[in-house]
Amino acid sequence: MGANKGKEFTVRFEPEGAALNVPEGTTVLEACRLAEIPLDAVCGGEGKCGRCKVILKGRHTVSPTPLVSADEAAAGVVLACTTVIEGDATIEVLPRARIGRHQILTKAVDEIPKPVSPWVRKEYLELPPPSLSDNLADLERLMRGLKRKMFCMPLETLSMLPHVMRAGSWKVTSTVSELEQINEISRVEPGDTTDRLLGMAVDVGTTTVVVALVDLMTGETIATASDYNRQTSRGEDVIARMMYSEDKGVTELKLLVRETINMLVSRMTGGAAKQTGRQVSKEDIVAASVAGNTVMTHFLVGLDTRNIRLEPYVPAAYHMPCLKAQEVGFEIDPAARVLLFPSRAGYVGGDVVADVLASGLHRDKGPALLIDVGTNGEIVLGGKDWLASCSCSAGPAFEGGEVSSGMRAMEGAIDKIRINEDFSTSYHVIGEVDPAGICGSGLIDLIAEMYSRGVIDRKARIQDVANDRVRQSDSGMEYIVERRAKMGPYATRDLTVTDADLQNLVRTKAAVYGACSVLLRKTGETFENLQKIFVAGGFGYHLDIGRAIAIGMFPDLPMEKYSFIGNGSLGGARLALISAKRRREVNEIFSKMTYLELSVDDEFYDEFSSAMFIPHTDLDRFPTALNMAGGRNKS
């Protein structure tokens, strides 16, 4: 295949109309990446997830796959990742495969605490040139100018120092890092470069990775970029990935997540340069702040996770040593110090500490509750005097996993839905295109609606409502959310929700509510006493809190007590990057926060079981939900 070097084909993208030349042997996925059209390839382009579907016109070679149906194949549908372009071609990316703007939550609290106080600053000095009467060594001349005695300097920086000082005619800019025990002149540049001081905040999620480029002088976020974590091809959740690493070693997963971050850094700086018109160099990023769950943090650094997976769930470290960018393989200034948010336990990671920081929960008296529902659910309770945390295996049901028609909150996803009296549906699709699936907020709506219309009972079992929207399938009862005929030209089947889907969804919501209940009970608190509930994570701003209460996932409290903090992990990482006060709070949160292990807790098991009903076994806990459901039933 690689023999005919130099042969190129022209590929045109529809509807963009963009065209580019690619060498023979290029896959469709690679061509899309070259054209900067991000595709959904959650498996990392290994032909496993079946999400990167496109319609391809032109000569190609394709690997047979059960993920493309005969109907689809007839329409020219192929998997982008395993299809090789063999001639001039036209590519049309199917809506569900396209990564839309909404796909990954990059929005976070945008507070800029004053004064902006990053741990890195630049200092411009015009030094007197050496003479026989003042022939101090270069380093000591610089230190005298900086009025410093203690110092560290990377050897690479020192090696260049004599050249840099003379190249700048003794006018130089020093980059000074002061983070924890580190007190370092990380870089010296000729001339005045104090107008360029960039940092990056990173949210390393199990499924998605988000980076934000931050101007460390103003605290403003200049650009963001996000994509799937390339590790996803080695397992969908942290357990699968830990098992993979135990089998194959941690190196591969380490490199995959680093690759993901570096790809995003390139995309982000490229985007920022285009947008601002000024040069944005990766090497000008002199600080990085990273929040991720415990397992992701271990993989990023390259640590064994075996003992996190096995009882008694022991990480290698909560606090990572203060590493340099080159040590974690970040392609930014190699001497940039990387602040990794400390984890509190095997399943309450730096991302949760960052959530708390972003929410400000730890600064008020409270008590307040923070709920982060991702692949895992994490709950934090408390206030400025104390903090307690726990985690529950919520599962990926609300992220599009374990649910037949589930998908992420991206173009083509139903994010809001109502069931009409005749059991037909009205819904909203992200991007106003044909529906391709249902995302988390849509699924919560759907359960609430199905329950209030009597399509499911309190145990979330589908009822025979004597309507053709409900039917028996091979695997039990199912409800038709939308018929294939109304789903556009590429749909190959009706959009349905099954008994099995509903059990997965109810298990997730029960785990979240159960964890909240146990945490309150163990700390002697009550739902009624909660001053605030912060909602973080993947749901983000799409979620209808009322419906989440109606199905018994969130406690039945006044709506005004709820607030969304968006991507708290990214938000917290950003705050630590630009505020010395917030950095100190990171350690305060860590020190204050106790951890409750639910996996062996009988109380949790009881609470979980009670919450496996809609809204709950104990109906008194959900008065509002009952009123809502009742009201709708009556109308």
Next chain:
Amino acid sequence: MGANKGKEFTVRFEPEGAALNVPEGTTVLEACRLAEIPLDAVCGGEGKCGRCKVILKGRHTVSPTPLVSADEAAAGVVLACTTVIEGDATIEVLPRARIGRHQILTKAVDEIPKPVSPWVRKEYLELPPPSLSDNLADLERLMRGLKRKMFCMPLETLSMLPHVMRAGSWKVTSTVSELEQINEISRVEPGDTTDRLLGMAVDVGTTTVVVALVDLMTGETIATASDYNRQTSRGEDVIARMMYSEDKGVTELKLLVRETINMLVSRMTGGAAKQTGRQVSKEDIVAASVAGNTVMTHFLVGLDTRNIRLEPYVPAAYHMPCLKAQEVGFEIDPAARVLLFPSRAGYVGGDVVADVLASGLHRDKGPALLIDVGTNGEIVLGGKDWLASCSCSAGPAFEGGEVSSGMRAMEGAIDKIRINEDFSTSYHVIGEVDPAGICGSGLIDLIAEMYSRGVIDRKARIQDVANDRVRQSDSGMEYIVERRAKMGPYATRDLTVTDADLQNLVRTKAAVYGACSVLLRKTGETFENLQKIFVAGGFGYHLDIGRAIAIGMFPDLPMEKYSFIGNGSLGGARLALISAKRRREVNEIFSKMTYLELSVDDEFYDEFSSAMFIPHTDLDRFPTALNMAGGRNKS
């Protein structure tokens, strides 16, 4: 040549009788190194210095060289470095080529300051294993055991931590480094390894390198090893080497000195293991303390020296950042911290700071004088309240350079000599073998004797004394120290000293005395007021102080004020390794010590010119010397 792999020859060494097999293509020098018979190959084995002469019997290939005379060749003499063994052979190393015990000064002040307080210590802990009720992360479990909060840990150590803690069944030994700003758990080992805590002191000289293996628990020196600095092949003195590095880059010189040190570490640990019978692993060396002149320190770290060579003589740095062994390429524990003695100026280096530390000059009221005569001469004057330093280009005359019959203080060197009334000589040869040349102390004796016998005048010009020991040669007058006939079977010519040799020697002694005079005058001190004079460096214990005074090299003061500190550079490095108090003194010495630039000093030029006589223009300065010379003249 490399085609016949596997072919081996047996080589026998005389007079040792040792034999070993070497592969075809092995040079004689390599064979000697394999047999642990160190040869004098100051040029680094490049066929340039002509010192590694051996008598080889057996088939060999040899490169033609003017360094071996026809007579020598007839006797089977070859250069070991450029001769390849091509069959079974017998090798007899010529006396002058053999590196004897006396060659490099490894002896240093052997004070062990109490308490022994290295910057590295080991702590053995039996930790409770984790359980569900105590599932702290591995690192934090260790920190709790160590009762520490702040920490740094190399990523490599952290990566191994989960394995090490479990392999040791939660019984582990931590190596903790606390040096300057560094506060680090550098290593964790399973089980109790507190009985192994080694450090190394290194003296990196321009010509020779010495390492000492130190038990950090007792402070005792276990073993030493020394050899030529392999950089010597790239230039004999620092100026030549700086010019070489400007031309070819610093990397080669960096690697050569590191190679030298690593070779010595191997030899030293191997020797220590043999001697003590216990295993001595290079990886158990967890701390290194290094003293060298400014240029050597720059090369070791890999820094550009161009600006040291050129006016106004500016080093890249006085203080090197606290580096790890792996950063300076030392093959010991990669995480071992390396303390590099700070330099005070381009030509007053860390070796001089180490000299002062070893002498203790900075602890007494003083004033005292420290004189270190190596390839460069360095002088320090002062006491606990102030210190002043300067350097003078003494030249290598007393080290065997620039003098036709000069050689280092090693086997075959005349180290003491008297001229009899008939102008014949009586002398002592190191190792009691045939004489091969004259070392520094012998040369000082010789000048004093020649002067007192009237063979030279006050300007050190050879006089026609009407004796066949003095004759006219092509290059001026020369005095025959010993006749070829009395010098054993390998001598090819008479041992002589020429007018040119004497001028070089007098220039050196004048530079040393002149520098002492200027330093005293500039600080308002006098020779008479000096409480002590410390003599450091290559001369060491061989030197006859009386003769050094007689020729006007050292000030004419009572002998009891003089003391030898031996290899002060090694001694100081050793003290810093084992004593926290002495480590603090390193920085005190650095901060206190001013530097006087003599290269542009008119006063120095005057003093130097006045000292170009024997003993001096101003005879009043050397009353004792005159009496001695007079006394001898009369006898």
